[in-house]
Amino acid sequence: MNAYVVTLFIFGAVVLLTTWLPLVLRRMPLSLPICCIVIGVVLSLSPFTPLPQRNPLQNIGLAEHLTELVVIVALMGAGLKIDRPLGWRRWMITWRLLVFAMPVSIAAIAALGWGLLGLGPASALLLGATLAPTDPVLAADIQVGPPQTGEEDDIRFALTSEAGLNDGLSFPFVMAAIAIAGNSDFTTNWIGHWLAVDVLWKLTSGTAMGWLVGRVLGYLTFKVPKSGRIAKTGDGLAALGFTCLSYGATELVGGYGFVAVFVTALTLRGTERDSSFHGELHDFGEQIERLLMMVLLVCFGSVLAEGSLLSHVDWRSIIVAVVTLAVIRPLAGWISLIGCRQARAEKLIIAVFGIRGLGSIYYLAFATGKAKFDRIETLWATVFMIILISVFIHGVAVTPVMRWIDCARDVDSMRSKKQTLQRAEREM
Template sequence: MSDLNIALALISGLLLVLDLSTGLLQSRQYLPSEPIMAVGFGIAIGPHGLDAFQLSTWADPLIVIEQAARLTVALAVTSIALRLPENYVRRRWKSMTALLGPGMVIMWLVSGLVTYAVLPVSFLVAMLVGAVITPTDPVLANSIVIGKTAERNIPKRIRYLLSAEAGANDGGAYPFVFLAILLVGESLRPALVEWSTQILLIEVVGAILLGALIGAVVGRLERWVSGEQYLEETSVFTITVALTLGVVGFVTLLGGNEILAVFAAGLAYNWQADPEDEAKEQRIEEVFNRLFTLPVFVLFGMVIPWSEWQALGWAGVALVVGILLLRRLPMMVAVSPAIDPLDRPAAMLFMGWFGPIGIAAVFYATLAVRETGIEAIWPIVTLVVAGSILAHGATGTLLTLRYGRLDDDADWW
């Protein structure tokens, strides 16, 4: 119990400091981002720092970080679904199809091939790592597109596109991850049969349909209750949080992909709910999202496998650089003609750089280790995640302000 109290005191203190210094952080381009500071705080108080407390006293650290990441990502994709304009996915279906179809396939293949070229792992393990780090992280994406600095400098079309992609492709990475997991453990034919039936039809399509149904029903009920003046403002927050956690628990019990289900539920709820209440939901959800986002980065800092990173040596550095440079930007250049919001070079380059790898990859890494027993996946993925947090966190404010100062996107070149 004392460890819990220590954790509450330390993490709450970090939240207070960061909340009180938000304006300073955003106005000073050279200061590190909040995720970087949270990870650094986790390192400082963890077993490799002051050793204030250890996750191993609660449970297996990988189990703790998996469940924390799972809930954090679920809340992040709900926040995204509530923020998007009504029917955004339907109106931008061509752009979303390009990003979620060929875009994700390219990122998966490139990430896997870079891993295979740099590290002494088998081809299938490399492709599994590539699948794990494919999704654009919704938690880090939120930190880029939310806030006054982002609203003043990044056009809505780019903020919405990055948010929608991050919300959708996080759950969309699930089939890629499980295809690689099945191929690692089984021969080709049985793996493809199980993947096309159990994974795609039941755990993906079934989860999307169930999540959309739950979200639509709750949204319709919320609209009716709000219209009858029965809904209190505090209930707006409770409804969206309960919807998120309820869908996560229910769909997981049924064996479906809870992240896709939550995003579908959020979109359907957004479509059916009272628009006036949605604005309140978005503001409150962002606050709640923040409370969950920073603690998971602290936990990540505490479980960093330093000795395994050191064992990777310069190959690990080459992996991080290769993934950051090759995973996303070439893909965005290739598919940009099919994406309407990327109508200028600056927009394409901004989207090409800001596809962060974060807590979603941590969640899938713990899942992959648990399903395959290949512990080497964990240090590889966490090293890439740390590199992305550092690179995208250090450049987020700087490039956002640079984007906002452009009179013509052509000047970006």
């Protein structure tokens, strides 16, 4: 049987399913990522499978670049769909999650990895840095809606903005783990270089390049004479160009591209906040993101079914996964929100729904390609287990929980009123 033709047939079927399934799953306690993983498992067990029967440890580079691409596309989409202008007070809930919840989560997960899994300092820190960020890809079901749709309550805004920023802000901790892993003489000489380069320079240059690229693209898109504006094309394909341009330019100067892409999206959105072209950019980016996510999660399911990676999972890995998802993230998130004006139920949802996903795989692949870590199979197996549990538990819970909180706050009627006012303002 022609493997190429079989691959095309299966790919087409899976793409159609991932296009159609969101409509079917809209009112069901299931998510698209769950379905993709199940499809991957089924295909892997099929005698006609075109999927590779090997785990990411056999091809670190491919795992790194595929997850890198889907994350930067998701970051651009997240930035474009946030209606709330950037500001200290307006984004206070986000700053709290970033300044307190993320570092505390990293420290707690690292301690758990060191004490229970027996990981060395470098591997333990890498485990914490890998699992602390909220994933911008798999958290789409609980993020804000497309631009100017009014689907931006505090819960959705907090999780969207947190996912947009903490994927880049966890990078210094990943770099610290790499430095520790490469420090064979156990000295502290690496700390000065890490603070100056990996923290100060890369974060600053990432933010600055993101703003600069966003300003330039905003001018070319909305401010030049109408005949030459990118917005005049109405072509959402520009979103992919914006994403790659911002990421590539920032990485070339040694900055954090993840930070830059999200800042570029926010800056671009702020240039002409009410333009309908943002919707075109977002819609195309979302389609690309969903396609990439589908491919990677199908492969994720295939890796799980193959079994060699999960063979390293034991009772300690299960405990680490449960404690990370059920105790560390919810507790850190809840404490960071003490004093905020949101209701208790809203704070609890924000604290609990810190989904782990493809960004974790990227960081793990990136770091393990740069340095040698101890107990690497245990590290990968634990991360995969946490992602699997997170996808299933959060995927099942998110629809009924958000439906319940929306009904309790009468969000649907308020959103409808806001959309009506926005349409009236545009028609004036």
